Amino acid sequence: MQNQSSGFTDIASILANPILNTDSYKASHYLQYPPEASAMFSYIESRGGRYDRTLFFGLQMLIKEYLCRPVTPAMIEQARAFFTAHGEPFNEAGWRYIVEHHGGYLPVRIRAVPEGSVVPVHNVLVTVECDDPQVFWLASYLETMLLRVWYPITVATQSWHLRKTIRGYLLRSSDDLAQLPFKLHDFGARGVSSAESAAIGGAAHLVSFMGSDTVLGVVAANHYYHEAMAAFSVPAAEHSTITSWGRERETDAYRNMLAQFGKPGAIVSVVSDSYDLFAALRVWGTELKQAVLDSGGMLVIRPDSGDPRTIVLHTMQALEASFGSAVNGKGRRVLNNVRVIQGDGVNPDSIEAILAAMDEAGFATDNIVFGMGGALLQQINRDTQRFAMKCSAIRLGDVWHDVLKDPVTDAAKRSMKGRLTLLVNRRTGEYRTAALPVTWDERMVEGDWDEALVTVFESGQLLVEETLAGIRRRAHAHEA
Template identity: 55%
Template sequence: MGAEYNPILAVDSYKASHKWQYPDGTAHVSSYIEARTDKSGLEVPGTLVFGLLPHLRRLADTPVTEAAIAQAKTLFSAHGVPFFEEGWRRILDRHHGRLPIEIRAVAEGSVVPFSNALVQVVNTDPEAFWLTSYLETGLQRALWYPSTVATVSWAVKRILLEFWRTTSDAPVESLDFKLHDFGARGASSAESAALGGMAHLVNFKGTDTVEALLAAAEYYGEPMAGFSIPAAEHSTITCWGRDGEADAYANMLRQFGGPGRLVAVVSDSYDVFHAVEALWGGKLRQQVLDMGGTLVIRPDSGDPVEVVALVLKLAAKAFGTERNAKGYEVLNPAVRVIQGDGITPRTIRAILERMKADRFAIDNIAFGMGGALLQKVDRDTFSWAMKASAVEGGGLWRDVYKDPVTDQSKGSKRGRLALTRDASGVWRTVPVETCPEADNLLRPVFRDGEILSTPRFGEIRARAEAALREP
């Protein structure tokens, strides 16, 4: 926390002893990273790969230094594990502190079926064979979290697309603002908020996570990746007192309303149903209509399915609806609803199922997701792993693998690997010897301390969006 990044120490302690555990004569170790299986229950076809570039930038910008070696030597000595000072000094002296490795990866934004190699890592200096697996901690951490958040967010967009197709005749681009990131305060750190929030923005353009905007600009060259609107919180409403609830709402309309503008107002500080029926739909109805923009009513407690259903019915009664070409009701453009409490992919589906049964189009609602988006994920959500699959010594490559009898799901791949996709769209991990270089989708992204690929955010979004349209 606050300490300067040291690439030697971005590691699990036990890695420090691994140099002495390889067979004599080992010169190269090739490892791969994969998301093995879907344990989320989201039934997604694969993982949306995202977030490797920030880590590569860190590796490129932070070569090994004399000070880093000294710090590591002192720490590991006190910590009780050996330190391979000679090896790190070779990297400093021979490679000017640049890590002698090559990293290949599938293009960010790709949605790749589970149990495929997504990244492959190999050392480029034969005397640094131990470095490949040493880097596992940082590489896995850099990839599994943003990729998992991006995949969860993408899974929600699939759900939204399903209901858009059946209930809406609005442009499909309207889905870009249907899931808003409310997760900054619930993230475990500012870095998590930046990485996870940025991962969400691969699929959507609504966010309140400012760190994500900064990260998308810094790493992927996106000047403004997401947008928000003025919105109330309970403190700004309740400070007017219960008797002043209508005045608090009227103030929001005066301050932020206007033609073409949106303003979100949390409306459950006391009684959300009374607020919709008697205040928004009664005392303030004409002010809502006259402002020329859109009031977004936000319930924030209770059963999300039941509360949203009743709020929509009350809003429809107060402001009216229009039936679209698919036979579903759309509220007066002056009013919409956003549900941000208790939102997960499952509750989103449940709310939309209820809305569909009640003949309300998806146009009427947006969702805010916080902890379930940025925090309720872990490495096991999609079973991420990095494993050695081949070693070389004396000019000969040899397959290595694990195959535990106690858990076949933890078996690993063997050999040097390539990732391909045929004309019908089927992804396969194949031996690299059988794959022409031009067909290998694991492309070099980092070699000997230099970044070889710098994808733009728009490219990543386009890949994710294209995958969404696939059968």
């Protein structure tokens, strides 16, 4: 049903309207700049936070979804009706100019570091510039939408650092590094705020890992980054599929899992704490042991309650007593025919604690896979890495002027000034932010410096198409 006061027909049309994909007060800003303003330049950075480096990812998704379609007269009418009723002025003339003179495509230039780049904080990651005097304010108007890139960057950054942690334990305790991409599985779909969050955050996790139960994240990675299949999963039990058999038939529920999915070379994951984990481990190691061995598959036990560090060790010790283990080349023990997946209480701290406890007990990292839910996709925010987008230069008439924010009450919020770029040293890989234009002398200091930012979008056109395969190679190129 149409809302007569706003002109809205459905939520999908609202979400697809870039004029409405902003903060309310942005609608009034075109009246607030100096009258002689003719161009504007803004940038995005991480001003520090939990991690000292960020993995850049996700801008291509945002651009494809929101900036590659033209603004239409219908969108303008929709936005005019909304802002008028909402109490904000509306720059109808400016938006109609975009339709009439630019075919509806926003005349902005976006430059960014290549996706998959790992960049120290306090550096420019994205710049946005509009030099059309009629609509120069677009460079700031897009802040609300573009700054949401903080979310995939932060998810990708956390997963990248967790990969480093897990890789360190694999190097110390395992003979097989090939399993690394499957060591941290995405369990986050039900714990996020929206389907879009599942898609964007789920895709970001897949820069560093290839295991996921977040279907929308895998679909997004496939679609936006040209991947045939970005991640994989295995048959797994949940509590309903076990408890529906009743407590007295719990063993039958486990036996059914083996019968349905326990094939040679297959992996089958079975949650085993619906009633009594310790009793279930005894059943697996006695009554069902031969069925596990005969299946030829790998049984993965999921303890889903209790203190993660303690319960993982207890589960491994019980399984080792039943199924045995073998000592690998690093002198650590690898369970025979069984593994453990920990999906409860998993976060960066508990992963480190569990791996350290396993190592101290002589267990190889081979024995465990982690499933991470809310802590992976939801327990982060824009302040985790303190993301901001700020105007740093404005052209008044024909002359560019530096712009900066420098609050006396919080020096950490001081912004950078000038038209900016990011340089990378081709010899050392070091990054540094510099003001444009970068002189030849500056480039030659301590080796040759190249511009790390590339123009990825201009006036409605996506100019660079990244693939997930290429992003993964870039993100992990320096693993040692």
